[in-house]
Amino acid sequence: MKENHTPYALLGLMTAGFHTGYEMKQMMDGSLNHFWKISYGQIYPTLKKLVEEGCADVKVTSQEGRPDKKEYIITPSGEEQLRSWLMKPVEDLPVEKNELLLKLFFSRNQEKSVILHQLESYREKLYKKQHTYQSIKEMLLREECPSEDAPFWIITLNYGLATTEAAVEWCEKTKSRIDEMKEE
Amino acid sequence: MKENHTPYALLGLMTAGFHTGYEMKQMMDGSLNHFWKISYGQIYPTLKKLVEEGCADVKVTSQEGRPDKKEYIITPSGEEQLRSWLMKPVEDLPVEKNELLLKLFFSRNQEKSVILHQLESYREKLYKKQHTYQSIKEMLLREECPSEDAPFWIITLNYGLATTEAAVEWCEKTKSRIDEMKEE
DNA sequence: TTTTCCATGTAACCAGTTACATGATTAT
């Protein structure tokens, strides 16, 4: 049996103060970005389904010149389902499809310079990611009136920072190991 | 434009000495497992397409009582395409959908014990993963007649080991941080 | 004046899994 976690993500966002599809998308792109992302093409149909299933209510606000604004509020039934999902332990570790590792796996016949270039370009991307995480974290820490959610958001950022740092170190070690290898 | 890397994975496996869909699947489950996996439902149609596109040739061997064995051999054109893919730098860092982080993100109202339990269960899964990687790595290092691919396989394993280790450490730090938090 | 922000939504597509079907051989 396959689980679909996206509806729970949206219910969770409702409890965190995000009520329109647009706001939820903004939030995801800004802060959940490194471990969860979805497109509008997924968000809007899912919100609709949550209402149909009684997990959320919609309050439609007409706006002149703009499409109706739909604010989704979690229902007691939705809260119940969210809670039970939050308590259920994760059963499968995430499998990331890693294109770089796939390439390295088949790189025996590649020139050293090509491999080193791959690693270098990857490391640069990791640096950028680290900086993004770091600045979000600092922003959260700086805030005068911190959200009650903030400590948990920081925890997830720490995960991103820790694993990215490990990847950076691996890049460096691997580069020097490749350097030492003799060209065949 | 979206890239589909799976055909390249299969071409790569051909160059590494895996020629039937079955062998490729075995290999993936055993060794590429932590950064790439696909099902037969993906493998067989993709192999067919690779032949249609002239990237691979099939040699069909009839076997009594069994389905025909189809051995796929990469063509010069396939080799060329594989090579150019291997040289193209990775443009996007993988985004892993992490269910644990998603749950933590919304865990402000959860009891501490529930959160600690989540972390504990996750850490155990990470341990298991580490042990799997470690034993594959040792097996590769032990081998008397090592494959020429082995050093590169070990590199990818090191990546898994490094990032998993970082995640384990994060688990431990986070657990004690949660412990210190006062229940609201 | 052009871009970005707000705000919703759908249809077509794509990658990939699951469940099913087939069936002999070999090891436990």
Next chain:
DNA sequence: ATAATCATGTAACTGGTTACATGGAAAA
């Protein structure tokens, strides 16, 4: 006897993206 191994494949489904359509308000 039973399970695992070898070996191929398809149809239905699912989760998700992309491209498109709409259009006013505010900022650059």
